[in-house]
Amino acid sequence: MQYWLMKSEPDEVSIDDLAVAPKQTVPWFGVRNYQARNFMRDTMQIGDLAFFYHSGGAAPGIAGICEVCSEPYPDPTQFAAPQRDFPSAAVNPYFDPKSSPDKPRWWLRDVRFVNKSRYIPLAELRAHPELANMRLLARGNRLSITPVSDAEWAFITQELMGQ
DNA sequence: GCCAACGTTGGC
DNA sequence: GCCAACGTTGGC
Numbered sequence: 723m724q725y726w727l728m729k730s731e732p733d734e735v736s737i738d739d740l741a742v743a744p745k746q747t748v749p750w751f752g753v754r755n756y757q758a759r760n761f762m763r764d765t766m767q768i769g770d771l772a773f774f775y776h777s778g779g780a781a782p783g784i785a786g787i788c789e790v791c792s793e794p795y796p797d798p799t800q801f802a803a804p805q806r807d808f809p810s811a812a813v814n815p816y817f818d819p820k821s822s823p824d825k826p827r828w829w830l831r832d833v834r835f836v837n838k839s840r841y842i843p844l845a846e847l848r849a850h851p852e853l854a855n856m857r858l859l860a861r862g863n864r865l866s867i868t869p870v871s872d873a874e875w876a877f878i879t880q881e882l883m884g885q
Numbered sequence: 886g887c888c889a890a891c892g893t894t895g896g897c
Numbered sequence: 898g899c900c901a902a903c904g905t906t907g908g909c
Contacts, residue, residue: 755906777907777908780909782908844908861890866906
């Protein structure tokens with residue numbers, strides 16, 4: 723059992739989108755970083771909980787909690803097959819010409835909505851010494867999926883979310 | 886829109 | 898295997 727923080731551009735998939743998705747579940751598509759892929763493919767387990775983080779925009783921050791709910795499987799957006807969600811490679815930013823269905827590069831899991839929380843901006847997270855070592859806050863961090871320690875999880879859920 | 890930081894690519 | 902060039906991320 724491991725805790726995580728997963729970044730999403732809310733214009734693409736927000737916590738509210740997740741809450742109204744079929745079965746309140748979405749595939750975590752679009753990860754194109756090997757370290758983040760390895761976390762998702764190799765380290766995550768069904769039942770792991772994650773903070774759902776909204777990146778970009780004026781005030782990025784944690785918007786809620788989701789749960790890992792599937793085994794890893796190939797991210798379909800890497801193939802850009804015409805019968806899938808995207809009509810051509812030209813309009814699919816996730817297409818990877820070096821990937822193929824028999825040797826996929828990019829893997830994902832499904833995540834399920836758990837709850838929406840009070841919005842906790844990045845600036846607020848930075849202000850708490852208890853979170854000083856959080857991977858998200860590390861200088862230069864760009865990973866879209868980062869581990870969260872048990873202590874960090876407890877502090878955020880109990881002290882900041884009041885859960 | 887800027888730009889710092891980082892990851893990836895590809896020539897050698 | 899090195900590393901310069903390039904592309905991307907993401908906060909501001």
